[in-house]
Amino acid sequence: MEQRRAWRVARLTMIGLVLVWPLLVLGMLGGEAGAQQRKPETVTVLRCPLGCGIVEGDTILGSFVAKEHPWLVYQPQETPGYIYNVREMAKSNSRWKNTLFGTEDTVIQLGAHGGSPELQEFLPEPIKIKWKLVFGEAWWTQGMWFVTLDPNLKKISDLKGKRIGLGLRSQSDWGMDARIFLEVGYGITPKNSDIRHLGPVQASEAMLDGKVDVAVMGMGTDPFGKNWLVAGPMRLLEASGRKLYYIGMDKEAVEKVNAKYGTTYMTITVPVGTLPQRSDPLLVGVDRGYT
Template structure:
């Protein structure tokens, strides 16, 4: 049985550029740029919005679907949005944004984004993009995926799409030239794995800073249901601490290596 042994995590946060949101006596709408539907944050921010309204907050968060956090970081460079918008982002995206336009990142981030920002609140810690799910349990390591069909998130998505590409290429030598790498939405890539038209796909898992409670979002629950219905075992392919260190050293990032307790993920 192959279980995820190690997951590299990035802290997800909402960042506001150049100062706090302007408040007013009346309820003020504040758009929050997030990610494609199914990424998890659109749902959690809607819950937060409702909780804030119930508690009498003067600000109404308005979650907005976007192509992802790589899109958001470029929007953070748009001064016209600094006073009115919040931006979903991650610590590792801020780090990578300074390297935009480099050979390794120009596909996802054509230009560097070097901006001041203020961290307002944290959402959680997410592991997607640093491990993959599969119904082919003969695939034991990331290196086994060379030449295989791999379904990832959009190029505009950080952990679902870009981080997975960085780990596959710079830790394992797996690229679009030697493997069938597809970029699509969370719903599409999950369905591809269920339908058997891909060998492995990104799937999400979240946790909090103490790494005690874990969140299993919709896509992994879909895979769990498909596994039970088909009788196919759901397995996971993780990354090693050495490979996390390798990526961190190359890009100056702060991905964390975490070993999930047995039984955390279904399968």
């Protein structure tokens, strides 16, 4: 089971791989001629907290790179999250020559609005750098749907006044996206609700312990919605044996956020059979992950 999961992570990580090989081989790193004489070179890849999935996938991708280019070290690095990544790279241009980083189209778009009231906690200053997208990771839904043990919570609007477990402020989707949709899409703020930035796993654990009423959740898919990778915290909830209830996103909330920030968030329908105990399709929000 773990081996199959690891392979699915690798497969999602390698979406758009036809784009990364030209960069690594022809553009940034040169051809194969004289490869045996080349000194080792390291490309660091800033990712997210361990357990987010993509770190493990990158480790597998690194082994593929090493087989083709023994002199190249593709080195994934655990970080606090995609918000940390973009802020770190914005202030450290000395890293630009040998560092890649995980991000999303919406993170780059929201960077221009850094410092605005809803984003102050996450992006305290504007970031308007024209980053280069190297290859696609997956379409990510983290932060744009929830799981609860309470059957009375059916819509995100029902979460007003509740204890809500989210990801870290340094995480673009588990943390920032969830807050943006709660506040802009539904008017749910720290002033009228108990919003806690605990971390993805910690939020799920807190819900199982009765410390929060609902936990933010996530999973990834390919651009065609054919292959789905359910996040680790979801497996934690599944293993608990408890009855789970899912809360999806409303298209109107996505439209509100896009209208306010000029972002490209979308919705996608999760098919029946993807989520444990779910007998109906589920509409969730989604954005595009890149390196």
